Amino acid sequence: MAEFKIFSDPVHGFVSVAAGLLYDLIKAAEVQRLRRIRQLGVGYLVFPGAEHSRFGHALGAMALMRDALHQIKERGTPISEKEAEAAMAAALLHDVGHGPFSHTLEHDLIRGLRHEDMTRVIMARLNERVDGRLALSMSFFDDAAARPFFHQLISSQLDMDRLDYLRRDAFYTGVSEGVVGVNRIIKTMQVHPLEGGPDSRVVVQSKGAYAVEAFFIARRLMYWQVYLHEAVIAGDLLLRSAFRRARDLGDRVPDAASDLMFFLRNRIDRGQIEEPEVLDRYCRLDDSDVLFSLKEWYRGNDHILADLSRRFLDRDFLRVMFLDREPDPDTIARLERATLEWMANRGLLGADVRDEGTEYDYYTGFAHSSHSAYLREGPTIAILDKAGRLRELSDVADTSAIAALSEPVTKPYVFAPKEILALGM
Amino acid sequence: MAEFKIFSDPVHGFVSVAAGLLYDLIKAAEVQRLRRIRQLGVGYLVFPGAEHSRFGHALGAMALMRDALHQIKERGTPISEKEAEAAMAAALLHDVGHGPFSHTLEHDLIRGLRHEDMTRVIMARLNERVDGRLALSMSFFDDAAARPFFHQLISSQLDMDRLDYLRRDAFYTGVSEGVVGVNRIIKTMQVHPLEGGPDSRVVVQSKGAYAVEAFFIARRLMYWQVYLHEAVIAGDLLLRSAFRRARDLGDRVPDAASDLMFFLRNRIDRGQIEEPEVLDRYCRLDDSDVLFSLKEWYRGNDHILADLSRRFLDRDFLRVMFLDREPDPDTIARLERATLEWMANRGLLGADVRDEGTEYDYYTGFAHSSHSAYLREGPTIAILDKAGRLRELSDVADTSAIAALSEPVTKPYVFAPKEILALGM
């Protein structure tokens, strides 16, 4: 009789994993590391319940993959044990390349990095360790397999990653608007041949069309209420300012976690991620290096870095404010001057690592957030109607609602110290 | 110390009611009757969990009213004990005028009836019984009170009725897309003065704008997934066909529940609802009269009525199918002929109460469903921004999303026996 390991997931209930490849992967240090990386980066400072890590998400995506494959099989598409295991492994590992605080520092540690690239490198390393048993999984991940629907379940607009993270993040943040009927969507999935070819794709039966629409709506609401919440952006910017300052300080940066220092002191580029030292050090990094370093820097002798670090640790954020329109250059210049004055009053100027008068950008700036919930270009969602025809989602649901979801929404914002923004823009 | 009665509501938790007016009203036969009227009419035949009655909804609306008033008071608007009690009583009684199967038979029992009219008449009767203590409540219900925000909480686009029924119906149907953050919305409500006058209205703070938008989205999804679900419409039409047949049969209708027979045999008009016999009999009617009568008719000697009754009891519905466009007259004529033939084959023709060849309309017909989630005309939702300005909801949220919600969506449909529709339209 097979041995099983059962995980109690508060979101999906019991997740059981049989002894074998999947269980071996879960035990790998690279996957265990995900327990020490917060799923929502700085989000826990805004939504106090959202302290969950990438590890639970990885298990969840794997569990949903099993459900989806089970459903697809029941609807008549044969799937072998080996394929099922490979698809589940890909779902388990899809985020293994994330670094500390997930997306926040993605570009600050390694220039131009996309975490998917790192996932690929780490999968290759794991593949060696398991004697090539991850090869099929990697071909699914890379969309290089004969049946493209496996890739679609791993990476597309309606993949197991998204189904899990929306549901999970809504659970932990307590934002009920994000609660999605994941089970309802999966129960209406099936695989359908593509016209004019041997290939096939995952489609949704028409009875699931509203559930899919609801999923994209929930996605939009979660973006604006959680992922792009003003305070979450403020936390992101604060942490990134601290890291920029640390890098700017060069040799003068107070010593902290050594693996993190390696990435701050050397300008690693995405082309180097397969170098053993880079990869080894990256695979050791987690949130604790960042938090520990901030605590060291807080007590260090650079005033700006100490201030930024303290603000993060004590959640004394700068403010982010969405604007109705892009600010004009005069407003920007005014804000920069006000910020420099504000810094001077607090003894934050005088460090010589920057050209004098440019230090404002640790504390102020303009940018914008942008999000499209549903992309009508590229691979879209296909709905299978009762007559057996495939139709694009927006042809089935209320066109105006889907159109609204497809339109990118862009919001300019300013960030700066509270005291300055309180005076009005 | 005050005496309390505590109700365990699976949706909102404990609801406690102090001895006094509210508790007396709950004990009234007119309110207890709501326990025997299904909230979703025939919806329980499509969503097996949705067997809940209007009684729980009445308690729920009352409980949310208390929460909203508590919140409004905490934000600085004084509300007296008497006003709070009156507003809660109005929320409790707002649906007391509903008849059996809620909306389904609303127009079939009394010509032109709107259940709100009946609510008003029953409130007046209860008011006599409680020595006029419902007067303030009635003025809130009729928007005749000095402070209009009370009426707004009872009847508007964001009233306690809607907040409760969406949340409640999502709970019982298991349609997670309809789960709304009711608590989130109420926590951002406050009362704000109207410009140029002594009046005031309920507004929502800008941090609640997304929750309100989510509410309208959930409303739209619940309409199309539940309230206007094809099978729910099919059930509605079947029940109404049975009642039309019963009425058409005149004296030949098999005897059934006497209070129901009164409304079938006499053509009562909405102008008569204050007549004592009409009102007495109406206040005794509930779902059990309908179900009992269908069981009698099933065994009666009119084949059409027997067939329609059996179909309802055994959930052997006719089919409703949404169409892409309005059907042309030829299609309609073809369908009517096919239906007559279908009826003839089943021995359903031959009754002489109708002109021969017109009986098809018990079994087939065309109509359309229409719904607008948010009305941008009339009283809209006002959002209070951080600068203290009032803005209409669509100015604050993504305009395109709200625009999509405001557009009425209309879906033509056909209903007919399954066997006929299976041949294609």
Added chain:
Amino acid sequence: MAEFKIFSDPVHGFVSVAAGLLYDLIKAAEVQRLRRIRQLGVGYLVFPGAEHSRFGHALGAMALMRDALHQIKERGTPISEKEAEAAMAAALLHDVGHGPFSHTLEHDLIRGLRHEDMTRVIMARLNERVDGRLALSMSFFDDAAARPFFHQLISSQLDMDRLDYLRRDAFYTGVSEGVVGVNRIIKTMQVHPLEGGPDSRVVVQSKGAYAVEAFFIARRLMYWQVYLHEAVIAGDLLLRSAFRRARDLGDRVPDAASDLMFFLRNRIDRGQIEEPEVLDRYCRLDDSDVLFSLKEWYRGNDHILADLSRRFLDRDFLRVMFLDREPDPDTIARLERATLEWMANRGLLGADVRDEGTEYDYYTGFAHSSHSAYLREGPTIAILDKAGRLRELSDVADTSAIAALSEPVTKPYVFAPKEILALGM
């Protein structure tokens, strides 16, 4: 590709049923009738959310059966498609013999009836209709099949019936203490050979022992908080008093629902349940006959029956009060006299169908409730420990806790008009 019908169950999520035997059974009038029979009898008058019917429970038990069989199969016990279907059919039909208001009137309509007997008769009737395809199902129900574990899943201390109803009733009543980790229990089930024979039984792995213990605890709490709640007993007794009065009136009982009158006017015995007229009429009975009849009796000319009926409809119950000990004969006599006086004051005496001075027993009486959560005699729960040995549940869990659950708890109570009990016992 197989056709599926999907039900949205708020408790277990989507339940899908493939076209075939199971779906045919669900469509049968006998099963659809369960939609009109409240799961908790009069419980909805105490827990306003608990208006759910036996139909949802039947679907739920069937869904859990599928989960359990899936689990058992995965743990290495082969189960054929035919066996799985038969076990699911048995779970679906296990309560099909219930009459109106479930347990309340079980003994008042047919002398000595146990609903299981009626279930057996109705299964036999359905079996004829489906050309014998229910034979295996019936053998599981009757514990006459080769592999006894199927019967165990249908009827034992840890069967799908109990797992579903506890979870479901907790959901609808809002009593969180009754929420059971059904999924957790099922995930630890497997089939284990019985010593010294070819047979096998369902056992629970030791990691599930606490979940099973929690199930029995929840069961005990649900009994005392819901099923045997004072007000629920009061409602039961009131309804049964009305029926006793109706029967006592003989020919003088006001006319009401004819199928119900049949059982009231004729003294049907459990030996007669296979007689066609008895069975036909029983299969038409549901809650609406009872409610409709109460409304007729309320307006009838027997004062006692009218009063009892009104009290039920308006939820103006008599009171039930638990006592510390059995009352002595003097107390009983005193209460009977007080009740007669109370009745006289209300004009409830004077009817001549009873010997004068004995009418008190419609309004007062003594009895006791008794419940054992876990039976340590007869077939107990077997836990499979890590070393592969079977141990009885109480050997594994804290012995004292299980001992407490096994002890029958008995509570004597009195019921009588509130006004009398308010004077003290």
Added chain:
Amino acid sequence: MAEFKIFSDPVHGFVSVAAGLLYDLIKAAEVQRLRRIRQLGVGYLVFPGAEHSRFGHALGAMALMRDALHQIKERGTPISEKEAEAAMAAALLHDVGHGPFSHTLEHDLIRGLRHEDMTRVIMARLNERVDGRLALSMSFFDDAAARPFFHQLISSQLDMDRLDYLRRDAFYTGVSEGVVGVNRIIKTMQVHPLEGGPDSRVVVQSKGAYAVEAFFIARRLMYWQVYLHEAVIAGDLLLRSAFRRARDLGDRVPDAASDLMFFLRNRIDRGQIEEPEVLDRYCRLDDSDVLFSLKEWYRGNDHILADLSRRFLDRDFLRVMFLDREPDPDTIARLERATLEWMANRGLLGADVRDEGTEYDYYTGFAHSSHSAYLREGPTIAILDKAGRLRELSDVADTSAIAALSEPVTKPYVFAPKEILALGM
């Protein structure tokens, strides 16, 4: 109008905090630090969802305190604004003295420390910072206030701490058996005078007795299923072994987080916790220091410390196994020898900081877990029956059930490497 800060808590919903003392305390570095201390210590390595911190629990206990005071007031006991604020502050701060990984390291950092002592010292420090506004709060915490029921709500068998953590930990672990009807319990609380004195205490109305009993049952189940789960104990022991090794190494311990090293290198005693350096350093410590240090030690040159650290980081625990009885000395000696051999085979011996042959105790040992869910000695739970009498909980509920909960359950266990235990004891 007052300013409010709203927290979204996935367990209790929105928690709003008005500007003022409470909000100032939440912003304090000492309270923000709780965001970096896992509520369940190593529990997240066994229950992957249980990654929540002490911060959410602190907010939750504060929110429940508000609900309880609201309820008590409504039942007729006057509570001033000042008292309410003080009680809520005490609930917010009750755990502020916890160190990294909560209970796990409580005794390993400071000899003899109880976290309550540290809470008291930190409250005193905060009190200075807020100009004495915490004085009343401290008197509640210390049970030194005139009305003892405030202390009872902060620290007793049914305090806000326990109500919150059970509910919260059940939510995050997904262990449904622990879900408690917190709201139900609070709604039945009131304050009742103590006989023979001016004092008063919190009591529970008899209708809440089952909910309270359910709470103690849930508590027992959570202890055995979560807090004292074999793998949780294994994780605790592993972490504590690593710390013991680090301390044993003296000067030879590889450098790591400096604040942590301070406690490892100096033998701080609970008598020293008011010394400024001790307190400053303690208030900086959090889980990241521990995780960072383990990562350093993993790469350090002590084999035992490296092995223990890696095992913790990669969740490669030693095994804990509950025993039926205490082991005899021979078994113990045999296990110690086997462990030494096991260590030798893995190159873990040879370090000279311990007497040769005693190093087994990093890897093996015997101990026992013990827990009583309800204490019938000391301050018990008082139930107010309908006649106005106070009765001890076990007099009201089923005596045998409460008796079972009161009995301490003790389980001896062994811990050792898996490979050794697999050979049997």
